[in-house]
Amino acid sequence: MEGTLFREITAQAGPDLLKPIVGRGLAIGDYDNDGRLDVLVVDAEGAPLLLHNETPAVGNWVQCRLQGTRSNRDGLGALVxxxxxxxxxxxxxxxxxxxxxxxSDKRVHCGVGTAKVVDIEVYWPSGQIDVHKQIPTNRIVSLIEGKIRGEGRLS
Structure with a gap:
């Protein structure tokens, strides 16, 4: 079954993927806040390589910027x-x-297909559970532990 499962398309992705590097780290995040995750590769012998995701948007998304109050400030370890x-x-x-x-970026990213609004439940490390209803998609929302604002009115 050789060649039937994968196709080599590295050359089509641009010259940066053809250059051999000594990669020692990789970070994932939404560099330009457009809902598409980008990749930063650390080259031990040179400058970092940013692989900026410019693919056409194929669905809706939401990103959650968590802020703990009883839990750690960054919300690390929270389940969303x-x-x-x-x-x-x-x-x-x-x-x-x-x-x-x-x-990598601490914001929690989730692709949600065709959904226009979502409900978000955050299970904080402290044991606190917050439920946010009717959050519009295609945006970054700030969720603060213990603070529930009106439906769809999160900043």
């Missing part, structure tokens, strides 16, 4: 459930780890 109107549920963990000597 994102629920769509269609009943789909997505579970995410607030974390920055993942690669050698690198820290």
């Amino acid at each position: 459930w994102v629920k769509t109107e269609e009943g789909k549920r997505y579970l995410r963990l607030c974390q920055t780890d993942g690669s050698y000597m690198s820290a």
